[in-house]
Amino acid sequence: MSKCEQCIVRQFSSLKALTKEELLKMADCKTSYTIKKGEPIFQEGEITKGVFCIKEGVCKLSKLSANGKDQIVKLVKPGELLGQRSMIIDEPANLSAIALEDMEVCFIPRTDVMGFFNNNNQFSMNMMKTICGDLKDADDHMVDMAQKTVKVRLAETLLYLENTFGKNDDGSLHLQLSREELAGIIGTATESCIRLLSEFNKTGLIKITGKKIFIEDRVKLKRMID
Amino acid sequence: MSKCEQCIVRQFSSLKALTKEELLKMADCKTSYTIKKGEPIFQEGEITKGVFCIKEGVCKLSKLSANGKDQIVKLVKPGELLGQRSMIIDEPANLSAIALEDMEVCFIPRTDVMGFFNNNNQFSMNMMKTICGDLKDADDHMVDMAQKTVKVRLAETLLYLENTFGKNDDGSLHLQLSREELAGIIGTATESCIRLLSEFNKTGLIKITGKKIFIEDRVKLKRMID
DNA sequence: TTAAAAGTATGACAAATATCATATTATAAG
DNA sequence: CTTATAATATGATATTTGTCATACTTTTAA
Numbered sequence: 001m002s003k004c005e006q007c008i009v010r011q012f013s014s015l016k017a018l019t020k021e022e023l024l025k026m027a028d029c030k031t032s033y034t035i036k037k038g039e040p041i042f043q044e045g046e047i048t049k050g051v052f053c054i055k056e057g058v059c060k061l062s063k064l065s066a067n068g069k070d071q072i073v074k075l076v077k078p079g080e081l082l083g084q085r086s087m088i089i090d091e092p093a094n095l096s097a098i099a100l101e102d103m104e105v106c107f108i109p110r111t112d113v114m115g116f117f118n119n120n121n122q123f124s125m126n127m128m129k130t131i132c133g134d135l136k137d138a139d140d141h142m143v144d145m146a147q148k149t150v151k152v153r154l155a156e157t158l159l160y161l162e163n164t165f166g167k168n169d170d171g172s173l174h175l176q177l178s179r180e181e182l183a184g185i186i187g188t189a190t191e192s193c194i195r196l197l198s199e200f201n202k203t204g205l206i207k208i209t210g211k212k213i214f215i216e217d218r219v220k221l222k223r224m225i226d
Numbered sequence: 227m228s229k230c231e232q233c234i235v236r237q238f239s240s241l242k243a244l245t246k247e248e249l250l251k252m253a254d255c256k257t258s259y260t261i262k263k264g265e266p267i268f269q270e271g272e273i274t275k276g277v278f279c280i281k282e283g284v285c286k287l288s289k290l291s292a293n294g295k296d297q298i299v300k301l302v303k304p305g306e307l308l309g310q311r312s313m314i315i316d317e318p319a320n321l322s323a324i325a326l327e328d329m330e331v332c333f334i335p336r337t338d339v340m341g342f343f344n345n346n347n348q349f350s351m352n353m354m355k356t357i358c359g360d361l362k363d364a365d366d367h368m369v370d371m372a373q374k375t376v377k378v379r380l381a382e383t384l385l386y387l388e389n390t391f392g393k394n395d396d397g398s399l400h401l402q403l404s405r406e407e408l409a410g411i412i413g414t415a416t417e418s419c420i421r422l423l424s425e426f427n428k429t430g431l432i433k434i435t436g437k438k439i440f441i442e443d444r445v446k447l448k449r450m451i452d
Numbered sequence: 453t454t455a456a457a458a459g460t461a462t463g464a465c466a467a468a469t470a471t472c473a474t475a476t477t478a479t480a481a482g
Numbered sequence: 483c484t485t486a487t488a489a490t491a492t493g494a495t496a497t498t499t500g501t502c503a504t505a506c507t508t509t510t511a512a
Contacts, residue, residue, distance in 0.1 A: 063365065065373035066452060073365050089358045094365060121344065128354055131361060132315045138364035139289065139299050139320060145371035146413025147291035150469070179490065187372025189470055194491060210478080211489095226292060376499070405460065415500050420461060436508085437460095 003027050009053040009106070012079030014126030022116055022123075030106045035059075041082065041097040041105060048093050050109040052082040057103030058165065058175055061095040062184060072184040074137070075100070075175075077165065084127055085134075087113060100177065150188045154196050155224040157185050158206065162215055172212035229253050235279040235332070238305030240352035248342055248349075256332045261285075267308065267323040267331060274319050276335040278308040283329030284391065284401055287321040288410060298410040300363070301326070301401075303391065310353055311360075313339060326403065376414045380422050381450040383411050384432065388441055398438035 004027045010016055018026065035041060035057070042048050044063060054076055061074040061082075073095055076082060086093050087110055117124045144153060158173070165175035177185075183193035197213075200206045205221055207214040215221065230253045236242055244252065261267055261283070268274050270289060280302055287300040287308075299321055302308060312319050313336055343350045370379060384399070391401040403411075409419035423439075426432045431447055433440040441447065 063369045065369055067373055069373055071369040071372050073368060085358045085361055089355050089362075091362075094362050118347065124350070124354075128350075128357070129315050131354070131357055132311045135311055135357060135361045135364060136315075136317075136320050138361060138368060142299060142364060142368040142371055143289045143291055143297040145368055146297050147293055147295055149467095190489095191471080191491085192469060194489095195469095198491070416459095417461085417501080418499060421499095424461075 002032070004030065004106075007053070007055060007106075008079055009055055009081070013053070013081050014123055014130055015053070015081070017120060017122035017126050018116060019120070022120065026108060026112065026116075029112045030108050032104065032106050035099045035103040035105060037099050037102050039099050041099065041103075042093050044094065044096045045092050048083045048086050050107055051084055051087055051113050052097075053106040053108065054078050054080050054082065055104040055106060057099060057101040057105075059097050059099045059101075059103060060181065060184075061097055063095050070180075070184050071187060072181065073141075074134070075164070075185075081127075081130070084131060088127075088131075100175065100181070145187055150186060150192055151196055152224055153186045153188075154182075154193065154200070155205075155221045157182065158200075158213070158215060159218070159221055159225075168212075170212070170214075172209075172214050176211050228258070230256065230332075233279070233281060233332075234305055235281055235307070239279065239307050240349055240356055241279070241307070243346060243348035243352050244342060245346070248346065252334060252338065252342075255338045256334050258330065258332050261325045261329040261331060263325050263328050265325050267325065267329075268319050270320065270322045271318050274309045274312050276333055277310055277313055277339050278323070279332045279334065280304050280306050280308060281330040281332060283325060283327040283331075285323050285325045285327075285329060286407065286410075287323055289321050296410050297413060298407065299367075300360070301390070301411075307353075307356070310357060314353075314357075326401065326407070371413055376412060376418055377422055378450055379412045379414075380408075380419065380426070381431075381447045383408065384426075384439070384441060385444070385447055385451075394438075396438070396440075398435075398440050402437050 004010060004015075004023045005020070010018070010023070015026075030053075032055075037057075041052055041059060056078055058075055058077050059082075060072045061076060062070045062072045065071050076097070082097055082105075083093065117127070144156070148156075161173050161175055161177075165173070168174050179194050179197070180190045182197075183190040186193060197206070197208060201208045205215075205217045207216050230236060230241075230249045231246070236244070236249070241252075256279075258281075263283075267278055267285060282304050284301055284303050285308075286298045287302060288296045288298045291297050302323070308323055308331075309319065343353065370382070374382075387399050387401055387403075391399070394400050405420050405423070406416045408423075409416040412419060423432070423434060427434045431441075431443045433442050
C-alpha cells in the first residue's frame with residue numbers, strides 16, 4: 001500500500017490541507033485502481049460510496065441526453081477529485097465518469113472523507129471552494145452553449161485543450177479525443193464537428209494529420225472567440 | 227429593525243440552522259433594502275461584500291454574453307440566498323442579479339456570515355448542499371442547452387414557471403416575464419421565442435391574452451420534453 | 453392627451469446546424 | 483495478412499434558428 005504524502009493528487013486538490021496523521025489514515029483506507037481507456041469509474045445514477053482521486057490519466061464527466069448523445073460536461077485531470085458533490089449531498093451520481101486514457105485512481109470511502117471534512121476546517125473550505133469554482137465554470141459554460149455558435153465553441157475548445165493538457169513533442173495536442181468526443185464537448189453533431197475541423201484545416205487555423213491536431217494560428221483562433 | 231427569527235428566508239434557506247443567539251446577532255448587523263422591478267441587486271464583476279436574503283419578489287441571475295444578449299442562468303425566489311459563491315471564494319460576482327418584481331431583501335456583511343459559517347457546522351453544511359444543488363442544476367441546464375431544441379426548452383420553461391412560481395387566480399402564470407426575458411432563459415432570439423409562443427398558442431398548448439400566459443395542455447407540453 | 457418609446461408580432465430571407473447517405477481510411481480481431 | 487468493424491470524411495438536403503424589416507400595440511413621459 002503506497003503512501004499518500006507524496007501523491008500528486010495531494011499537491012493540487014483540497015487534500016493539501018490534510019495533516020500527516022490524516023494522510024496516514026487515508027493511506028490505510030484507500031483502494032487503488034487501474035482503469036483502462038474507455039472504462040467507467042462510475043455511471044450516472046450510480047450510488048458512489050466515496051471520492052476518487054485522479055492520480056494519472058484524464059477522464060470525462062458526461063451525461064446522456066434524451067436524443068442519445070453523450071454531452072461532456074467537464075474533463076478531469078490528475079490532481080483532481082471526483083464525486084465530491086454526490087458525497088456531500090448524498091445523492092446518486094449526476095454524471096458518468098469515463099476514462100479517456102488509461103488511468104490510476106484511488107478510492108476513499110465516504111465515511112473517511114466525511115471524517116476529515118468535519119474535523120479539518122481548511123479541508124472542507126478547500127473542497128467548498130473547488131465546488132464553487134465548478135459552479136462558476138458550469139454557469140459560464142451554459143452561457144456559451146446558449147449564445148455562441150458551434151464554430152466559436154470549437155475554437156474555444158481547441159485552445160482549452162492546448163492550455164489544459166498541453167502538447168506532445170511534435171506540437172500536437174496531447175489529449176487525443178475522437179471526433180465524437182470532441183463533438184460531445186462542443187455540443188454538436190459529430191458530422192458538424194468533423195466539417196468544421198476540415199474547414200479550420202483548410203483555412204490554416206489548425207493542421208490535421210490522422211488523429212493528431214496541431215494548432216497553427218493561435219491568434220486567429222483567439223480572435224474568433226471575442 | 228425587524229427580527230430575523232420569523233423571517234421567511236430563515237425557513238427555507240441554510241439559515242434555518244442558526245441558533246437564537248446567532249439570529250439576534252444577524253438582526254443587528256443586517257440592512258434591509260427595497261428594490262424596484264428592473265433594478266440590480268448587484269452586477270457582474272462587482273465586489274459583493276456579503277450575502278443577500280430574498281424576503282420578497284423574484285430576481286434573475288444573468289450574464290451578458292459577447293453578442294450583447296442577457297442569458298438568464300437562474301431565477302431566485304423568496305427564501306433563497308444570493309451571493310454565497312462569491313462570498314466563499316472571495317471573488318467578484320460572476321452574474322448580475324436584477325429584480326423581476328419589486329423586492330425586499332436583507333444584506334448581511336461577509337464577516338458576519340463567515341462567522342456563522344466557521345462556528346456553526348450545520349449552517350456551513352446547509353450552504354454547501356445548496357451550492358452542490360446549484361451545481362447539479364447548472365450541469366443539467368448546460369446539457370439541455372446543448373442538446374435540446376428551442377421549442378423543447380420553451381415547453382420546459384413554461385412548465386417550470388408554473389411549478390416554481392405558481393398561477394394567479396385566473397389561472398395565468400404568476401411570474402410575468404417579458405418576451406425578451408423568456409428568450410433569455412431559453413437561450414434564443416426574442417423573435418424566435420415570440421414565434422414559438424404564437425405557435426403554441428395556435429396549437430392550443432397555451433393561451434395568450436396580452437402579457438398573460440395560460441397553460442392549456444400540460445400533458446402535451448410534458449410529452450414534448452421527453 | 454398626445455407623442456415618443458418600448459414591447460410584441462409577423463413576414464421574408466439568410467445562416468447555422470442536423471440528418472441521411474455514402475465513400476474512404478484506420479483499427480482491431482481472427 | 484486479411485477481413486470485419488469502427489472512425490473519419492464529405493456531399494446533398496432538410497430543418498432549425500437568427501436577422502432584418504416593418505407593422506401593430508401597449509406603456510411611459512412630457
